[in-house]
Amino acid sequence: MTATELTDRGEAGMTVAFVLLEESHIPLMERWLNSGEAFRWYGGRLRTEEELRRKYLVEKPRTGTHCFIIEYGGRPIGYLQYFRIADYPDYYSLLCAEPHDYCLDLFIGRDDCIGRGIGTQVVRAALDRLIFTRPDAGRCLLGPSPENKRAIRCYEKCGFRHIRTVTSDSGEVEYVMAVEKAPTALETCP
Numbered sequence: 194m195t196a197t198e199l200t201d202r203g204e205a206g207m208t209v210a211f212v213l214l215e216e217s218h219i220p221l222m223e224r225w226l227n228s229g230e231a232f233r234w235y236g237g238r239l240r241t242e243e244e245l246r247r248k249y250l251v252e253k254p255r256t257g258t259h260c261f262i263i264e265y266g267g268r269p270i271g272y273l274q275y276f277r278i279a280d281y282p283d284y285y286s287l288l289c290a291e292p293h294d295y296c297l298d299l300f301i302g303r304d305d306c307i308g309r310g311i312g313t314q315v316v317r318a319a320l321d322r323l324i325f326t327r328p329d330a331g332r333c334l335l336g337p338s339p340e341n342k343r344a345i346r347c348y349e350k351c352g353f354r355h356i357r358t359v360t361s362d363s364g365e366v367e368y369v370m371a372v373e374k375a376p377t378a379l380e381t382c383p
């Protein structure tokens with residue numbers, strides 16, 4: 194199975210898949226990030242396709258961020274990214290992170306897919322299949338806005354707990370949550 198075909202079958206019998214972000218997804222990203230809940234909680238300002246192309250297809254991959262479209266039941270519904278926090282020294286310091294920490298970040302772009310348990314299914318699948326399969330990943334962090342109660346509740350259901358609240362130089366407040374990788378059967382043997 195390749196990185197573009199990682200799948201997970203959830204309770205509802207629908208399949209979550211992570212498809213590597215590519216040029217053909219940019220118009221979708223532009224639509225999602227400029228409206229609805231994704232604009233409110235993730236984008237925060239209007240973006241052009243050209244800006245998104247540069248940011249998501251060039252800059253993020255170059256600095257080590259892995260960018261995916263989330264598919265649910267075979268349909269694209271949102272965007273997810275993850276990265277090793279140590280690859281971003283300023284953010285590493287801000288979060289008081291540790292060397293084995295990874296960061297996960299996502300949005301569901303279709304408002305009709307929000308609040309139906311899909312985000313919980315997607316986050317669990319990302320932890321199991323993308324992040325904690327990496328040998329150097331020991332913990333996963335997320336930094337929603339403290340006002341984003343729906344996101345916080347979703348992450349709590351996936352095992353994340355609040356560890357600290359930080360404010361960036363630009364004034365953005367993050368309610369930092371973390372979940373540890375569960376020890377494998379081998380690691381728990383005496």
Ligand SMILES: CC(C)(COP(=O)(O)OP(=O)(O)OC[C@H]1O[C@@H](n2cnc3c(N)ncnc32)[C@H](O)[C@@H]1OP(=O)(O)O)[C@@H](O)C(=O)NCCC(=O)NCCS
Pocket residue numbers: 230231234235299300301302306307308309310311312313314336337338341342343344346347
């Ligand atoms: C955050 C996001 C990924 C969560 O996915 P989702 O599919 O909507 O979440 P789920 O339906 O799995 O879980 C949401 C939970 O929050 C609860 N919830 C919803 N609104 C809430 C509120 N105002 N206060 C408290 N809890 C709330 C729901 O009841 C549900 O909990 P429950 O199952 O115990 O009833 C999705 O809503 C999203 O992408 N939002 C827009 C962008 C965004 O916020 N991105 C996250 C940036 S960190």
